[in-house]
Amino acid sequence: MKYNEFEIISNFFNKYQKKEKNLIKGIGDDSALIKIPKNNILAISTDTLVEGTHFFQNIDPKNLAYKTIAVNLSDLAAMGALPKWVILSITMPKIDATWLKCFSNNFFRILNQYKITLIGGDTNCGPLSITLSVYGLIQGKKQLLRQNAKEGDLIYITGSLGDSAAGFFLLQRKKYFINIKIRNYLIQKHLNPIPRISEGIIIKNFANAAIDISDGLVSDLGHILEKSKCGANIDLNKLPISNYLINNFKKNNYFDWALYFGEDYELCFTVSKKNINKLNLAIKKRLIQCKHIGYITSKEKGFNLIKNNKKINFKKTGFNHFN
Secondary structure (H helix, E strand, O other): OOOOOOHHHHHHHOOOOOOOOOOOOOOOOOOEEEOOOOOOOOOEEEEEEOOOOEEEOOOOHHHHHHHHHHHHHHHHHHOOOOOEEEEEEEEEEEOHHHHHHHHHHHHHHHHHHOOEEEEEEEEEOOOEEEEEEEEEEEEOOOOOHHHHHHOEEEEEEEEEHHHHHHHHEEEEEEEEHHHHHHHHHHHHHOOOOOOOOOHHHHOOOOEEEEEEOOOOOHHHHHHHHHHHHHEEEEEHHHHOOOOHOOOOOOOOHHHHHHHHHHOOOOOOEEEEHHHHHHHHHHHHHOOOEEEEEEEEEEEHHHHEEEEEEEOOOOOOOOOOOOO
C-alpha cells in the first residue's frame, strides 16, 4: 500500500495519547499551541540523527526510535528540565510500512513512559535522518548553565563512562571474544542510553553548571570550562569505569573511550563546597549515583588530566561531525 505524507502521519504518528493539560492544540494544524505554566521556564533543544553518522544502516527501528528520544531528552536533563512535548521530523528514502510501524510503536511507548506528548512534525523523502525537537519545563528561576562553574567547585559524573563506546566497538567487531551477557549489556548501553532526567532535576537545586556527555568527557567538560572561563584538574584514577570494561578490554582502550568517544549521555556537573552536603544527602537517599573526578581551577592553570600525581598529555577534542 502506498501512503502520502498525510497518510503516514495519520496511520503511524497520530496515535492517541493522554491529553496534556497545557497543550492547547497539537497535531492537525499549522502550529502547535502550548500554555506555559506560571513560574516555569521553557527549555528547548533539537538534535538530528543521520544514518551512517549516528546509527548503522541496519539498525533495528525499535532501537532507533529509543535513541532518537533518549539523546534529545539528555539535553533537557543537563538543564534540569522536565520533558513535556516533542516534534518529530523524519526523512526516508522510501515508505516502508513495516519499518514505520515498528519505529512508531516503540517511539510512542517511550514517549508514554516519560509522559511526553508528540505535538507535530514533518515527513520528507531522502536519505534516512531523524530530527527531534524537545520542549521541557524548568520550575522556578534557577537553571543549570555551562557558564556558571566556579573555581573550587567539585566535578562529578553520573553513572559510568565508556560503556557506549564498548558497545559500538562490539557491534563492529562481532568476533571479539567476550561473555555474551556482557556483550549484550554493552551493546544496549550504546543503543539504549538512559537520559538522566530525574538526576538533572535533583542537581538543579544545588549544582552550578552541567552538561551531558555526548561528544566525550574532554570535549564536553571543555565546553563548561570555556563558557565559565575556568580550568580543571581531572584525576584519571577516579574516572567512573565499569568492571565490564576493566575486566574485558585494554586500559588504553577504555580510557580513550571514556575521555573521547561520548554517547554515554551521563551528566557532568559542578558543585560548590558549600552545597556538597545537599549532594551527599541525595546520594544517601539513592536519588543519584555519581562520582567525584576532580576540581574546577582558575583559567590560568588550564585543563589538566592527572594520573598518579603526574600531568598526562592529551588531545583536547572529542567527536566532531565535520572531522
